[in-house]
Amino acid sequence: MTPEILAATRIVRRGQVLTVLGLLAAAAVYVIALFYTPVEVRQGLAQKIFYVHAPAAWGALVAFAVVGIVSILYLWLHDERLDLFAASSAEVGIAFSLVMLTTGPIWGKTVWGTWWTWDARLTLTLFLFFLFVGYLALRAAVQDRGERARFSAVVGIMGLVLVPFIHLSVYLFRTLHPQPVLLKPSAPSMPPEMLRALLSGMAAFTLLYIGFVVLRYGLARLDNLREGAGDAL
């Protein structure tokens, strides 16, 4: 085996270990959320969707922000590994977005009485999801590696611009979506048991994000080596 294949295989193995650890941590969060957090009196059990929904949103926004930042670095340094890493983070971000966009409406139905509303936060999040679906479609459509990396880097940077705008949208517009309870200038506004469960969720799903992205990146490196001038992602 060549050193490049060995290095990529090692990345895959590390990603597999981190992914398994991330899944176990996520399972622990399920247990903490279901059995060790109080039931919110006004919302009932459905409030506990928060412990899955908020970390998924966090994972998705981190993933898409990473795509944008790494894309800037790619345009600067022209290192193909950066392009592969950005594409890996985009795919993982779509998985987290799917969780965010399915658990959100389920929670919304119980609290707002409707599955979906076209307010700023929800609509922008949906646009971000479609932007990165387009990002992966673009990568699949362009054959030339250099062009593919350049074009997708530009789209990735567009996504990065949307990320802070989505976070601030609850302040900028009238919206049904609640304001942040954690990532805000003042102290977190929730009981300690809930805060601990939320922070555990953030940590567990961040680990899961890292596991997914390392595994996907190792896979992209292997594909890249195998296919030579062909598609990596």
Add this chain to the structure above:
Amino acid sequence: MPFETPQNGGFLAAAYIVAAVIYVAYATSLFLRAQRAVRQAGQQGSGAGGQ
């Protein structure tokens, strides 16, 4: 009239199951793709070594 906490455990179960299915399905997809890629890279490596 006393306030009653809504009975909506079904929504909680649905959300947790959907999230688990998505994460596990994606992890499985990555593991299967990685397994295939590592096998193919091994064949490629041994082929290159024999040349």
